[in-house]
Structures are given as C-alpha cells and as structure tokens.
Amino acid sequence: MNQEELNNKISEIKAKLIGYEQPLANRIYLSCEAENSYALNKFLFEEVPLRFLIATGIDSEDCFEILYHYAYDQTGCVVTLKTFIRDRENPSVESISPFLPAAEWIERELHDLLGIEIKNHPDMRRLILADDWPEGVYPLRKEAKK
Amino acid sequence: MSWKIKYLKKSPWVFHVNTGACNNCDIEIVDLLTPKFDVERLGIKLVGSPRHADALLVTGGVTAQAAPRLREVYRQTPKPCVVFAIGACACDKGIFTNGYHMVGPVDKIIKEIDPNAIIAYVPGCPPKPEAIISGVVKALSVI
Numbered sequence: 036m037n038q039e040e041l042n043n044k045i046s047e048i049k050a051k052l053i054g055y056e057q058p059l060a061n062r063i064y065l066s067c068e069a070e071n072s073y074a075l076n077k078f079l080f081e082e083v084p085l086r087f088l089i090a091t092g093i094d095s096e097d098c099f100e101i102l103y104h105y106a107y108d109q110t111g112c113v114v115t116l117k118t119f120i121r122d123r124e125n126p127s128v129e130s131i132s133p134f135l136p137a138a139e140w141i142e143r144e145l146h147d148l149l150g151i152e153i154k155n156h157p158d159m160r161r162l163i164l165a166d167d168w169p170e171g172v173y174p175l176r177k178e179a180k181k
Numbered sequence: 182m183s184w185k186i187k188y189l190k191k192s193p194w195v196f197h198v199n200t201g202a203c204n205n206c207d208i209e210i211v212d213l214l215t216p217k218f219d220v221e222r223l224g225i226k227l228v229g230s231p232r233h234a235d236a237l238l239v240t241g242g243v244t245a246q247a248a249p250r251l252r253e254v255y256r257q258t259p260k261p262c263v264v265f266a267i268g269a270c271a272c273d274k275g276i277f278t279n280g281y282h283m284v285g286p287v288d289k290i291i292k293e294i295d296p297n298a299i300i301a302y303v304p305g306c307p308p309k310p311e312a313i314i315s316g317v318v319k320a321l322s323v324i
Contacts, residue, residue, distance in 0.1 A: 165245035165282065166246065
C-alpha cells in the first residue's frame with residue numbers, strides 16, 4: 036500500500052472525525068471526541084493496519100487530550116489520533132488494551148499522572164507513582180501544586 | 182583518630198545506590214572499575230551488599246519511592262561509613278528540583294536518621310571519573 040492508498044483508507048472514517056490535517060505527505064493528524072476513540076483506534080490498528088507507537092496525555096485547560104501515535108512503516112508515515120475528553124470533572128475514555136495489549140502500561144501511566152479513568156482496562160494498578168502517594172492527587176494536572 | 186576511622190580509610194569498600202538517577206552518574210561509576218581507571222588497584226572495591234560496605238556511592242536526587250530504601254540501606258551499613266553524593270542531583274536535586282516526586286537531596290534524607298553522618302559531595306552532571314576519585318581521596322584525607 037503506498038501513501039495515496041493509505042490516505043484513501045484513512046479517509047473511510049472521516050464521518051467520525053472532527054478534524055483531519057496532513058501538513059506533510061507522511062504526517063497525518065486526526066481528531067475525534069472521546070466516545071469515538073475506541074472504534075477509531077480499532078480501525079487504525081486492525082483494519083489499516085498501523086503499528087502502535089505510544090500515547091501522549093495532555094491537560095489543555097478546558098479539556099484533556101490523549102494522542103495515540105501510530106506508524107505505517109512501508110511509507111514512513113506517522114498518524115496521530117487526537118482524542119478530546121471534554122468532561123474535566125470525571126474524565127474517562129474507553130481502554131484500547133483489550134485488542135492492543137501494548138497500550139496497557141501507557142494507559143496505566145495516563146491514569147496515574149492525569150487521573151483519566153480508563154474504562155474496561157484489564158489491569159488497572161498503579162504504575163509509576165510511589166506506593167505511598169495519596170489517592171486522587173494527579174501531579175501532571177494544571178491545578179497540581181508543588 | 183579512632184582505629185575504626187583509620188581502618189575505614191585504608192581500603193574503602195563501596196556500595197552503589199541509585200535513588201532515581203538518570204543513569205549517567207551510574208555509567209561514570211562503572212567507568213571507575215574498568216581498566217582505564219581501575220580503582221581496585223587503590224583498594225576501592227564495589228561490593229554487593231551494604232553490610233560489607235565502608236562507603237555508599239549515592240546517585241540521583243531522591244524520589245519518594247527511593248527515600249525509604251536509601252534510609253534502610255544506610256541503616257544496614259556498618260558505622261562509621263561515608264556517604265558520597267555523586268552528581269548534581271544527589272548534591273542538590275539538580276534539574277529535578279521542582280519535580281513532583283523529589284523528596285531529596287541525599288544529605289537531607291540521611292541526616293533525618295543520623296545527624297552526624299559523614300557526607301561528601303561530588304558535583305557534576307555527570308562528574309568525571311577523575312573527579313569522583315579526587316572526591317573520594319579528599320574526603321578520606323579530611324575525616
């Protein structure tokens with residue numbers, strides 16, 4: 036599959052996206068709401084298929100963002116799916132670990148540091164905070180004070 | 182000078198403790214043991230247990246998870262012993278000063294349980310192997 040075919044394949048899901056950008060031939064940014072994240076990730080990972088790199092969590096004042104990064108190695112293309120979580124009080128998103136076990140640890144880290152609830156995660160234990168770190172304190176949130 | 186201090190200085194055995202370092206200082210400590218610097222010729226030997234050690238080489242500003250372990254390792258080390266804070270982070274938390282997980286630096290954690298502890302500082306990010314050797318020699322010549 037060359038780059039053009041990859042673009043066509045990804046444009047099959049345009050109905051569920053709220054943004055599509057391609058600043059370079061081999062760099063694609065997709066944006067979506069949290070409720071569509073599971074289906075879109077499943078499409079990117081199983082239908083295209085892309086290789087999962089990592090996820091990034093961002094606290095951007097009015098919402099949380101999770102960026103799922105994928106690579107397509109035949110053309111060197113990197114695809115990023117931005118997921119917006121609008122509910123700041125109880126942020127939650129569907130886990131992608133049931134079909135993508137490699138995402139287990141990064142989802143645990145997102146839960147530790149930003150307090151985003153990952154629904155249906157197979158093994159939601161604390162990953163990187165200290166054992167005696169208080170519950171409900173999320174160090175990478177904007178309101179967290181030293 | 183007590184006989185304990187006298188024999189401590191003759192051939193210090195060291196135990197290496199990483200309390201949240203980025204691994205750079207640890208590589209420099211490993212460098213000390215390789216043939217180029219070879220501190221074993223000076224009687225400085227890396228040992229596998231704090232119970233056998235005369236000195237602790239501590240790298241890294243202390244994280245919340247590592248602090249109780251550092252206290253435990255210090256308790257297990259026979260006294261008198263020297264604590265070497267290796268690198269900028271161990272001396273004063275370095276670039277991690279504002280990190281949410283930092284409870285150090287090393288001297289603060291050690292002095293909580295032993296106010297009279299002997300602590301030597303080797304700054305640098307990372308310190309050169311020569312600097313570590315020089316720090317050990319200077320520290321042993323003043324105690």
